[in-house]
Amino acid sequence: MRHVLEAQQFDRRFIETLFARTAELEHLIDQKNGQQIRLLEGNMMFTIFYEPSTRTRVSFNAAAQHLGMQVVSTENAREFSSAAKGETLEDTIKTLCQYRPDVIVLRHNETGAAERAAAISSVPIINAGDGMGQHPTQALLDLYTIQKELGRSDNLHVVIGGDLAHGRTARSLAYLLAKFKANQITFLAPPGLEIGRDITDHLTKQGTKFNETSDIESALKLADVVYWTRVQKERFDSSKLAQTFVIDAKDMILLKKDAILMHPLPRVDEITPAVDSDPRAAYFRQAGNGMFIRMALLEWVLEKNHD
Numbered sequence: 001m002r003h004v005l006e007a008q009q010f011d012r013r014f015i016e017t018l019f020a021r022t023a024e025l026e027h028l029i030d031q032k033n034g035q036q037i038r039l040l041e042g043n044m045m046f047t048i049f050y051e052p053s054t055r056t057r058v059s060f061n062a063a064a065q066h067l068g069m070q071v072v073s074t075e076n077a078r079e080f081s082s083a084a085k086g087e088t089l090e091d092t093i094k095t096l097c098q099y100r101p102d103v104i105v106l107r108h109n110e111t112g113a114a115e116r117a118a119a120i121s122s123v124p125i126i127n128a129g130d131g132m133g134q135h136p137t138q139a140l141l142d143l144y145t146i147q148k149e150l151g152r153s154d155n156l157h158v159v160i161g162g163d164l165a166h167g168r169t170a171r172s173l174a175y176l177l178a179k180f181k182a183n184q185i186t187f188l189a190p191p192g193l194e195i196g197r198d199i200t201d202h203l204t205k206q207g208t209k210f211n212e213t214s215d216i217e218s219a220l221k222l223a224d225v226v227y228w229t230r231v232q233k234e235r236f237d238s239s240k241l242a243q244t245f246v247i248d249a250k251d252m253i254l255l256k257k258d259a260i261l262m263h264p265l266p267r268v269d270e271i272t273p274a275v276d277s278d279p280r281a282a283y284f285r286q287a288g289n290g291m292f293i294r295m296a297l298l299e300w301v302l303e304k305n306h307d
């Protein structure tokens with residue numbers, strides 16, 4: 001079965017093929033004036049979300065419907081599913097499989113939940129974010145955005161900033177960047193929110209250059225890509241944070257002319273809205289790419305396309 005569980009499961013060849021198919025699907029959708037292209041007609045996707053989401057859940061649902069799939073979706077499953085009565089994730093997944101989905105897209109508050117689900121599921125599981133673990137479909141859409149905006153996935157200096165201790169998107173992106181040549185990562189985090197040692201150990205093992213800093217000005221000047229993230233206030237007591245980073249219009253002066261500013265969204269206050277009109281602010285285009293990447297991933301998971 002083709003599960004999507006963690007960013008490091010994909011190799012460079014797979015990613016390049018996926019990106020080519022993603023571009024084709026975007027072209028097909030644009031040509032069809034928004035009509036369904038029905039390539040996965042007769043298949044059914046369940047999206048089961050135990051944590052809040054706008055982009056991931058809606059873009060998966062939209063991706064499936066563009067492809068002609070049927071969609072069964074639940075949000076806020078921690079409160080409104082039988083998890084609230086004490087049902088285990090394993091029992092929930094076993095039960096859902098009885099209803100004959102072809103794929104289950106799962107967002108969960110616990111790290112490792114997608115892997116646990118995959119271990120007992122009779123259909124593919126797609127990890128749509130597992131606690132502080134990973135968000136592999138986000139990382140794929142992030143790298144696709146970089147490739148589309150800058151024309152390359154190699155030879156990049158990527159500044160990853162914000163709450164790197166709790167942010168799963170930063171972790172997954174670091175894994176993907178390490179698969180390409182001569183990428184360098186600068187991690188920029190307030191004290192206490194630094195990237196995990198598991199990630200830096202992995203980068204060292206892969207020979208990917210990285211450094212850690214809290215000097216925002218120097219970091220922004222050097223970047224080809226600035227990947228900004230919010231403080232994950234739902235995951236820890238953030239009231240004692242001594243420092244947070246905000247990018248405003250005057251910080252954009254520091255960025256190279258051909259650099260891009262990305263953010264997985266939602267944004268809270270770490271990028272001011274005044275930045276949105278700067279052509280280098282790529283975060284809404286980035287969110288748009290998510291649907292096309294997820295269409296290509298659904299095809300792969302359901303074994304309808306590339307190997």
Ligand code: CP
Binds near residue numbers: 052053056264265
């Ligand atoms: N980037 C992302 O995962 O957004 P949502 O939480 O809105 O799905």
